[in-house]
Amino acid sequence: QSAHPTAVIVGGNAAIIMIQGIFYARFLPLEGPIIVAQSPSGSIVPTPTTIAAKPPLIDFDVLQEYIIPRKAFFNRFLTVQDPEGRYSVLGFPVLIPDAKYQRNEFIFNFGLVLDADAEQAPYERVVRRLAVTFAEMEKQDEYLSQQEADRDGRHPGHGHSQSQNRRPIESLLEIIREDLNNYGECMIPVDDANTINMKLFPHHPPPPLVRILEQLTQLIRNVSVDETRLALLETMRLVVTRLEAHVTPFADSIVGAIVQVFQVVGNQEFMAKTAIVAVFSALVTSMGTESQRFHPLMVPLITEVAHPTSELHTSLIDDVLDLWNSILSQSNPPVSTEIVSIAPLLLPILEYSPETAGMALEAVEAYIILAPGAVLEDTLRRPFLTALSGALEVKSREQVNAATRCIEYLIRAAEEYGGANGVSVVIQDMLETGFLKKVLERLHDAWEAHQTTGPNKKSPKLNTVTEGDYFAILARLAYADPTLFANMLASFGDVQQQVWPWLTTEWFFYMESWDRIEHKKLTLLGLTRLTELPNPVQDLALGKLQDYMSLWADTIAELQDGAVDGSDNLVWAEQEGDEWDTPKSIRARELYQSDPLHRVVAKQFVMERVRDLVQRAGGEQKFQDEWMVNVDKEVVQKFAQFLAFLLPLLRHLDDNLAPGPPAAERRQRSRHPLEAVVALVGELGDMNSMMAMLGAMNPGGATAGARGPGGATPGATGDAAGGANPSSPSPPPANPFAALFNPPPYPQGQTPGQEQPGQGQPANPFGQFNPELMQQMMQMFGGGGGGGGFGSPAAPPDNRPPEERYAEQLRQLNDMGFYDFDRNVAALRRSGGSVQGAVEHLLSS
Numbered sequence: 001q002s003a004h005p006t007a008v009i010v011g012g013n014a015a016i017i018m019i020q021g022i023f024y025a026r027f028l029p030l031e032g033p034i035i036v037a038q039s040p041s042g043s044i045v046p047t048p049t050t051i052a053a054k055p056p057l058i059d060f061d062v063l064q065e066y067i068i069p070r071k072a073f074f075n076r077f078l079t080v081q082d083p084e085g086r087y088s089v090l091g092f093p094v095l096i097p098d099a100k101y102q103r104n105e106f107i108f109n110f111g112l113v114l115d116a117d118a119e120q121a122p123y124e125r126v127v128r129r130l131a132v133t134f135a136e137m138e139k140q141d142e143y144l145s146q147q148e149a150d151r152d153g154r155h156p157g158h159g160h161s162q163s164q165n166r167r168p169i170e171s172l173l174e175i176i177r178e179d180l181n182n183y184g185e186c187m188i189p190v191d192d193a194n195t196i197n198m199k200l201f202p203h204h205p206p207p208p209l210v211r212i213l214e215q216l217t218q219l220i221r222n223v224s225v226d227e228t229r230l231a232l233l234e235t236m237r238l239v240v241t242r243l244e245a246h247v248t249p250f251a252d253s254i255v256g257a258i259v260q261v262f263q264v265v266g267n268q269e270f271m272a273k274t275a276i277v278a279v280f281s282a283l284v285t286s287m288g289t290e291s292q293r294f295h296p297l298m299v300p301l302i303t304e305v306a307h308p309t310s311e312l313h314t315s316l317i318d319d320v321l322d323l324w325n326s327i328l329s330q331s332n333p334p335v336s337t338e339i340v341s342i343a344p345l346l347l348p349i350l351e352y353s354p355e356t357a358g359m360a361l362e363a364v365e366a367y368i369i370l371a372p373g374a375v376l377e378d379t380l381r382r383p384f385l386t387a388l389s390g391a392l393e394v395k396s397r398e399q400v401n402a403a404t405r406c407i408e409y410l411i412r413a414a415e416e417y418g419g420a421n422g423v424s425v426v427i428q429d430m431l432e433t434g435f436l437k438k439v440l441e442r443l444h445d446a447w448e449a450h451q452t453t454g455p456n457k458k459s460p461k462l463n464t465v466t467e468g469d470y471f472a473i474l475a476r477l478a479y480a481d482p483t484l485f486a487n488m489l490a491s492f493g494d495v496q497q498q499v500w501p502w503l504t505t506e507w508f509f510y511m512e513s514w515d516r517i518e519h520k521k522l523t524l525l526g527l528t529r530l531t532e533l534p535n536p537v538q539d540l541a542l543g544k545l546q547d548y549m550s551l552w553a554d555t556i557a558e559l560q561d562g563a564v565d566g567s568d569n570l571v572w573a574e575q576e577g578d579e580w581d582t583p584k585s586i587r588a589r590e591l592y593q594s595d596p597l598h599r600v601v602a603k604q605f606v607m608e609r610v611r612d613l614v615q616r617a618g619g620e621q622k623f624q625d626e627w628m629v630n631v632d633k634e635v636v637q638k639f640a641q642f643l644a645f646l647l648p649l650l651r652h653l654d655d656n657l658a659p660g661p662p663a664a665e666r667r668q669r670s671r672h673p674l675e676a677v678v679a680l681v682g683e684l685g686d687m688n689s690m691m692a693m694l695g696a697m698n699p700g701g702a703t704a705g706a707r708g709p710g711g712a713t714p715g716a717t718g719d720a721a722g723g724a725n726p727s728s729p730s731p732p733p734a735n736p737f738a739a740l741f742n743p744p745p746y747p748q749g750q751t752p753g754q755e756q757p758g759q760g761q762p763a764n765p766f767g768q769f770n771p772e773l774m775q776q777m778m779q780m781f782g783g784g785g786g787g788g789g790f791g792s793p794a795a796p797p798d799n800r801p802p803e804e805r806y807a808e809q810l811r812q813l814n815d816m817g818f819y820d821f822d823r824n825v826a827a828l829r830r831s832g833g834s835v836q837g838a839v840e841h842l843l844s845s
Helices: 060-067 121-141 143-152 169-183 212-222 226-265 270-306 313-329 337-341 343-351 354-370 378-391 397-432 435-450 464-480 482-490 495-513 517-530 537-543 545-559 583-594 602-616 620-626 633-642 644-653 663-668 673-684 687-696 771-782 807-815 821-830 835-844
Strands: 007-010 013-016 019-028 032-039 078-081 087-091 094-097 105-115 185-189 195-199
Touching: 019 169, 032 060, 032 169, 060 078, 060 087, 087 121, 094 121, 105 121, 105 143, 121 143, 121 195, 169 185, 169 195, 212 226, 226 270, 270 313, 270 337, 270 343, 313 343, 313 354, 313 583, 337 343, 343 354, 343 378, 354 378, 354 397, 354 583, 378 397, 378 435, 397 435, 397 464, 397 482, 435 464, 435 495, 464 482, 464 495, 464 517, 482 495, 482 517, 495 517, 495 537, 495 545, 517 545, 517 602, 537 545, 537 602, 545 602, 545 633, 602 620, 807 821, 807 835, 821 835
Parallel strands: none
Antiparallel strands: 007 013, 019 032, 019 105, 078 087, 087 105, 094 105, 185 195
């Protein structure tokens, strides 16, 4: 047989015969790799009849380890080239495991020898088909192994010899090679049950490219009929969308044609510019970040449509915003100056309908994420803050969430880029634009509304969810720089008596209303950082120690899913990206992961600051005597459960901790007047001291724990604390925002909110006694009427309306879920003003 290629017709096309040889190789346990059959004879290894003829096509001794390779390469398509580079060998080695074979396995390979430069793809299927067909025939009736047994005169398996009607392998290989070379296919019966059926499918080169895009762009440039131009632009959009990233090589000509059309159509072609916007959007989406070099060319179209006076503004603004967002999403920092320059055009759109405003707000957020340095410049910072402040007032919950997120991003960017100076600049802008004034006014209104109960109960102007957004913004500021936050509060009035009492009361009161654990943790971080400040803020924070401990215990318990030794479930491992990531999503994920919410472990954060606070307060003993003693035992125990480092201190405090509310409030809640008398006598020591105090007491004083109009806490100095001389006229409630319009300068060396020496009056030591409780005591000792008992005059009856007499008690009952004003008043009267007694009565009635 000739081994030289000849031209034949295969599938209607002239082809070159490239099967130079075909063989069947085996691996024998003793001999190793051998050639069992080959065609043409002597083409792989010499035979006695071909030694004097031409040499073999390949050197089998060199290539045998690749023809029968290591087991890791079995049952897969393999190719190997001879050292001279003339031929390639294609094979598919097979291993059949079975105990009936020597070494429990049968190994073989059918291979083809092709010219080295031949196209191998059509013949890969031939090699695979040979391997699979003969492997199945061997498994079914031992076709290959019986061929060897017949040659060697032995009969493996069941001892039966080869059937007379089976073709020998040498004959099969010869027919396969000739038929495939001559006809491109073969159908050869092996025996009564098996047939080898194979066909070559020539690999044709791809057809020449039709430069449709070049022709399409040329048509778009030259066409003058409007309808035809619109049809061509729509076709271009579809082509760009379908090509996806493959459109990049043609982008220059496409953009050039579109820009030319934009310049030609002028200002009146609404339909044409709509189509141009659609093509640009498809191009940016398909090209991804590769489109960034074309973004400046799209700015004139965006500017024209986004301008409020444009005739296209109303009809095209949504489409342009979609293009704008696509451009920003695919912009790698730094964002081009042309794109940054049009950012102010977004801000008026934030006042549009929710759908349009939402798209504009998405673009604003993208600017803050991708170009924070540019947004923090003077030209953009204040306009952005003003516009976002207005976005907090809309009814759309999604827009309010997005606006809050944008303001938080701004605060974080200011801290990252400028440190304390950057935060100071942002706070100053928030003050001068009126943003913080509006926030605190709304929160103050909410606090005032929460002081009312019963029929006169007021509803706050601020809805509950937006109030949480306001507190989240304040918490960001407090966490970024607590000193600057305290200075900001001082610009609204005296921190100690005008701002801190009502603000922190409302803030802690809101803790039960958080709908997001992220904002709850943010509040923990911000308020806890305030404990780092020196006096007077330090003592103000310690005065709220019970609220702080409740905040710490509840939030950490929720973050740890109730497990004492659990991990903070907001601190996650770094998230991985995916193939759909854009520059915006990558940067947003980086900001998300670097956020203190997801980086700071709340438990460790609180532990470090509480330790420092205890030391700054004078050590454990002083901290116990002055502050911890006023905290409910149940609160301390829950706090200690999740912050176990305080347990050594708590063992010393255990016997001294208050088992419930402070002493004055416990007396107020006594179920029987005699219990209050016994408690008071035990504290005062003797009856004479008690009577002296009764004579000095003002029956109309403030009730224990009540929050006065100014929001001062019990024990505060001056009239705001509710402990002033009763003969002095009560001053009108202070306006906490009056100082905003003319804030006084801070004296050198004075902490914002600290009083000047000599200001304020000594606190009335009896300002926290309950006048109704005192009246009951006098009735016990004096018969309840005139002079009796010890001769002390009876207290005048308290004729104030119940909403005034029981203001604090009614508020507490409302907080517990008892809203029936008349029933609450009746219960308080029956219990002598005791909230605990009133609750028991309400539950039992």
